[in-house]
Amino acid sequence: MPDSRIAITGIGITSALGMNVQENLYSLRHGLCGIGRMDILSSRHGEELPVAEINYTNQVLARMTGLKPETPRSVLLAAVSIRECLDRAKLAGSDIEAFYYGTTVGGIDQSEKQVPAYLKGESVDYQIFTTHDNGKSAEILSAVFDMNCVGATLSTACSSAANAILSGAEEIKSGMADTILVGGADGLSLFTLNGFNSLMILDRKLCLPFDAERQGLNLGEGSAFLILESVEHALGRGAEILALVSGWGNTNDSHHQTASSPEGIGAGLAMKKALAKANLSSADISHINAHGTATVNNDESELNALSAVFDIIPPFTSTKSFTGHTLAAAGGLEAVFSVLSLQYGEMYPTLRFQNPIRDNICPVTSLTYRNLQHILSNSFGFGGNCTALVFSKYCPS
Amino acid sequence: MSPQMTDPDFSELIDVRYMRRMSPLLLMGVYSAMKVITDTDDVASIISGTGLGCIKDTYTFLTKLVELDEQGVTPTAFIQSTHNTLAGTLGILCKNHGYNITWTQSYYTFYFALRDAIRQSKLEADKQHLLVAGDEMTDEVRQIIRQMPCGDNRIEWMPCSSAFLLSSAIKDDADWMIQDSHLLTVSQFEQLNLKNFDCCINANSFLQQLLPDNVIQFNLRSGTHFTLDGAALAYGIEVANAKEWNSFCVLGGDQRRVHFLTVSKA
Numbered sequence: 001m002p003d004s005r006i007a008i009t010g011i012g013i014t015s016a017l018g019m020n021v022q023e024n025l026y027s028l029r030h031g032l033c034g035i036g037r038m039d040i041l042s043s044r045h046g047e048e049l050p051v052a053e054i055n056y057t058n059q060v061l062a063r064m065t066g067l068k069p070e071t072p073r074s075v076l077l078a079a080v081s082i083r084e085c086l087d088r089a090k091l092a093g094s095d096i097e098a099f100y101y102g103t104t105v106g107g108i109d110q111s112e113k114q115v116p117a118y119l120k121g122e123s124v125d126y127q128i129f130t131t132h133d134n135g136k137s138a139e140i141l142s143a144v145f146d147m148n149c150v151g152a153t154l155s156t157a158c159s160s161a162a163n164a165i166l167s168g169a170e171e172i173k174s175g176m177a178d179t180i181l182v183g184g185a186d187g188l189s190l191f192t193l194n195g196f197n198s199l200m201i202l203d204r205k206l207c208l209p210f211d212a213e214r215q216g217l218n219l220g221e222g223s224a225f226l227i228l229e230s231v232e233h234a235l236g237r238g239a240e241i242l243a244l245v246s247g248w249g250n251t252n253d254s255h256h257q258t259a260s261s262p263e264g265i266g267a268g269l270a271m272k273k274a275l276a277k278a279n280l281s282s283a284d285i286s287h288i289n290a291h292g293t294a295t296v297n298n299d300e301s302e303l304n305a306l307s308a309v310f311d312i313i314p315p316f317t318s319t320k321s322f323t324g325h326t327l328a329a330a331g332g333l334e335a336v337f338s339v340l341s342l343q344y345g346e347m348y349p350t351l352r353f354q355n356p357i358r359d360n361i362c363p364v365t366s367l368t369y370r371n372l373q374h375i376l377s378n379s380f381g382f383g384g385n386c387t388a389l390v391f392s393k394y395c396p397s
Numbered sequence: 398m399s400p401q402m403t404d405p406d407f408s409e410l411i412d413v414r415y416m417r418r419m420s421p422l423l424l425m426g427v428y429s430a431m432k433v434i435t436d437t438d439d440v441a442s443i444i445s446g447t448g449l450g451c452i453k454d455t456y457t458f459l460t461k462l463v464e465l466d467e468q469g470v471t472p473t474a475f476i477q478s479t480h481n482t483l484a485g486t487l488g489i490l491c492k493n494h495g496y497n498i499t500w501t502q503s504y505y506t507f508y509f510a511l512r513d514a515i516r517q518s519k520l521e522a523d524k525q526h527l528l529v530a531g532d533e534m535t536d537e538v539r540q541i542i543r544q545m546p547c548g549d550n551r552i553e554w555m556p557c558s559s560a561f562l563l564s565s566a567i568k569d570d571a572d573w574m575i576q577d578s579h580l581l582t583v584s585q586f587e588q589l590n591l592k593n594f595d596c597c598i599n600a601n602s603f604l605q606q607l608l609p610d611n612v613i614q615f616n617l618r619s620g621t622h623f624t625l626d627g628a629a630l631a632y633g634i635e636v637a638n639a640k641e642w643n644s645f646c647v648l649g650g651d652q653r654r655v656h657f658l659t660v661s662k663a
Contacts, residue, residue, distance in 0.1 A: 044467045090538035104479065108455070114464050120543075126544040133449055133623075134480065135503035150580055152509045152652065155450070155501045163498060170516060191459065194467050195475035252443070252488035252497035269494055308400050382476065383485020385497055 003397055005246070006143065006172050009239040010089025010227030012081035012183075016220055017051035020084050025340055028348040029367055035218045035324050039323040040186045048305060049202055052220030053188060053326030058068040067078040070128060072107035074186025074329075075137045081304045082145060086126025089227040089239060093145030097177040099154045100167045101138040102160025102184030104328040107131035109189035124374050137185075147181070155328070157248075157381030158291075160165065160184050161224065162331025162389055163354070166248040168228045178233045183225030183332040192327065193219060207294035207325075209318030209361045211302070212355040217293040220324025224332030226339075230305050233395075243339045246374070247280065248388030258382050264305025265385035267291075271309045271376060274388035282310045284374050287347050289334045290363070291319025291378040293325050300376065303361060314376075321351035324392060330389065331379035338391040340376040345369050378392045402555060408463065415490070418473065420451040421533040424481040427490065429631075430529045433560045434491065440562075441524030442496035442517045445484035446510030446531075448503055448623020453535045454478040458622035470626065483529065494511050504601075504651040507627040511578050511658070524566035530627035531558030553601045555620025559627035573634055576659040577645075583607075586655040587647075594659070595642035600629035603652035612648075626656050633660065 016034025017027035027034065038046040040053050051261065054077065060068040061076035063082075078101070086093060112130045122240045130136065138151025154163045159364045161184025168182035186192075196202050196219060198207055203216040234241050253266025253275060260267065275282060304315045319337050326333055341347060347370060350363035407416060407424045410431035416424065426445070434440060449455075458474040476482070481499035488497050498509040498515055507530045514528040535558045542554055563575070581589075587607065591597045597612045599605075604622045605614070613636075615629045626649025634647050637660075649656030 089447060108459075112459055112462070115459050119460060119463055120622065124544075126541070127546055129541055130545050130547055133503060134501045135448065135623075138502065151502070152500065153497060153502050154503070155507050156484075156497075156499050157479050157481055159445065167498075167513070170520075174516060174519075188510050190467065191463060191475075194462050194470050195458065195472065195478075198470050198472040198475055250498065252485065254488045254492050254494050256489070257479075257482065257485055258472075266494060381481070382479045383481040383499075384488050385481060385498070 004173065005231045006169050007153035007229050007231045007234040007394065008243045009229055009234050009241060009244060010085040010091065011336045011339055012085030012088065012243060013333060014054060014077045014081050015321055015333055016212055019080060023144055023185065026157060028337065029088060031349060031351060033206065033322055033351055043047055043190055045193065045197060048204055049193065049197065050218050052189060052218060052335045053219055063131045063312055063337050071123065072101050072137055073109050073129050074105050075381045076186040077187055078185035079144060080234055081223040081225050082141060082271055085225040085227055091179065091227060092224050093147045096147040096149060096166055096253055097150050098184045099142050099147055099151040099182040100137060100164035100172055100180065101154060102164040102328045103134050103186055104139050104157055104160060105139055105186045105189050107132035107191060109156050112190050112212055121342040121348050133380040137138065144197065151224045156385040157383055158327050158330055159379040159381035159385045160328035160385040162379035163334055164252055165226065165245065165251060165331065166387060168249050169245045172228050172230055176221055178229060181225055182363060184328045185220060185223030186310065186327040186329045188219060188277060190222040196388040201295045203294065208352055209294040209350050210299050210357060211320050211353050212294060212357050214294045214299060215239050216295050218324040220326040222323060222326040222329045222333055224329055224336045226335060241394040242392050242394040243342045246392040247274040247278025249277060250387045253384030253386055255384055258384035260301035260306065260380060263300060264301040266384055267305035267378065267380055268308045270388040271305065271387040274376065274390050278390040280374055280390065284373045285376050286312050286370065287341060288314055288316035289338050289375060289377040290316045290318050291380045292320055300357065303357060306311055313361065315347055315364050317348055318348045334377045337388065338377050341375055342372050342391060342393045419444065420449065420454055420477050421550050421556060422531055423483055423486055425556060426529050426531045428487060429531065429558045429560035430487055432526060433562050434527060437491040437493065439525045440491060440495065440525045441521045441526050443484050443487050443493060444498050444514045444517065444526065445529050446506040446624055446627065447480060447501045448506045448532050450480035450500060451477045451482055451499065452538050453533055456535060457536055487529065492545045497604055503623055504582060504649065505656060507624045508578060508580055508648060508656040515575065518565040527560065527564045528563055529560040529582050530624040532624050533557060534622065539631045551583040553614050553620040554622055557619060557622050557625050557628040560629040572663060574663045575661050577659050578658045580650065582631045582654060583655050586657060591646065593646050594646045596645040597646060598633045598645060598647065600625040600631045601648045601650050601655060604648060604655065626658065630658060
């Protein structure tokens with residue numbers, strides 16, 4: 001009988017921790033935080049708001065990718081990690097039969113550079129605005145890599161990349177495609193920086209996920225992609241299977257556009273859905289990569305959801321303490337980190353944690369080695385969007 | 398002069414307390430959705446598609462950002478500018494904890510949203526799945542699109558919205574069945590015989606010259622937008638019911654690929 005489990009055969013990543021998997025892994029293992037002073041993005045809040053910025057200008061990224069410097073930053077970052085992902089999977093772009101891409105920023109970082117001149121009635125490069133809409137990013141990427149498909153964009157705020165993974169998994173399961181590229185990217189922009197600042201949920205210092213003293217999140221940027229195939233298909237072409245996507249669940253919190261319900265209703269339901277899809281009980285989960293944004297509301301809500309789903313909450317962490325909150329890309333970054341955790345039996349710490357919110361519930365605070373079988377990764381977004389994914393160690397059946 | 402569209406009385410189906418802060422896309426999308434939902438408890442998933450999202454709020458936030466030099470901007474427009482605001486709002490209004498996803502892929506947005514809705518309806522065949530698509534337009538954004546080198550400027554950009562309840566289980570009161578929904582290259586499309594259908598409704602502004610006379614040029618009546626094929630499907634169902642057609646097709650997409658959607662009587 002064909003093995004229809006869903007294999008991950010390629011990963012690629014950029015973040016403030018590094019421009020590939022090895023650099024990210026090194027930073028995670030050595031506790032090197034990517035959050036710091038804003039250098040590339042030019043904002044009047046540059047001195048007061050720390051961000052997890054990738055320390056390459058668009059010009060440098062353009063040279064690395066062969067794209068134009070006016071390309072949306074998210075696309076430049078995505079192009080770097082898609083290249084790594086395809087190479088790791090030993091695939092060409094033309095092997096990709098479906099491409100699910102998560103973004104919220106799209107080309108807005110380029111649009112916002114044109115707006116001051118536009119408002120003054122000065123000369124504007126209208127070509128730039130053609131890259132504004134989110135769908136254009138996937139279109140550029142599928143063309144650049146000569147993919148054998150039309151890219152499809154999901155935009156569900158901070159769960160976008162996680163939902164791209166979910167959609168890819170469902171497509172593989174339903175037999176609609178054999179080789180799928182999934183993930184997401186968001187570059188820093190004035191639009192999102194000022195948007196989150198106006199919501200008053202940005203910490204002026206380094207963020208403190210799951211800490212009683214947390215004041216808010218730090219924005220970050222990055223991209224992360226995975227190749228999904230059925231195990232049967234992967235083995236058939238001799239690919240190395242890095243891990244499995246074994247469960248997924250998406251729900252709506254149905255509470256508020258920007259705030260999570262205090263009980264974490266949607267989050268809890270998403271986790272239960274993912275566990276059911278993976279045919280696992282909560283006791284089977286050995287580690288959780290939490291959403292853990294470090295906002296007062298999110299972390300409290302997520303802890304309540306975890307308490308409702310798990311009799312004993314497994315060791316959990318927020319890698320956003322390293323990468324900042326990379327918005328649409330976050331679910332992709334954390335999927336890659338989950339794969340690395342499974343591969344190397346490592347749990348990466350939540351940096352700077354000191355004071356539990358309650359009941360001595362503490363995240364992992366140092367690099368910890370353990371035989372990990374199943375990892376739950378949470379991603380929640382505006383609009384009450386809640387997604388949970390289960391990644392599992394690959395064992396031949 | 399700006400093109401005008403007559404809005405329905407949104408307060409027929411939306412609580413006026415919520416209406417005040419709703420963007421045009423939210424008003425249209427929620428109104429369209431409420432028209433098709435009969436029992437909110439029976440809706441397992443909410444799938445939305447929008448090409449530009451709440452572009453009025455995006456434009457507002459961007460201009461305020463510049464005018465106020467990043468100081469004292471308020472969050473309302475930022476919150477609503479998120480693409481999944483419509484799907485999230487419907488989740489809240491319907492108290493629905495189910496699957497809630499938003500697709501955005503330019504002229505192929507409705508194709509991918511429909512594809513997902515069909516997938517969900519197969520996964521939970523005994524449930525109903527809400528598919529809602531729409532886009533808003535403002536004079537300012539329309540002016541920018543007119544200046545864009547690859548914008549579709551032959552037809553006016555206008556707002557649109559549509560909503561459908563899908564189920565894999567054939568119900569007695571079901572009206573129409575989606576037979577096929579594909580993205581075809583233009584050369585693949587040119588090999589089709591559109592005369593097999595009672596009618597063909599065109600929402601693709603780039604196909605104008607390729608189509609026979611008996612095609613309803615929906616885009617010439619409604620104006621164009623990224624999710625116009627959704628509105629064309631809703632229009633087709635309405636006309637087909639009145640004219641007792643047995644099947645029709647809808648054409649969406651752009652100059653590279655055609656969203657070819659075929660529908661028949663259940």
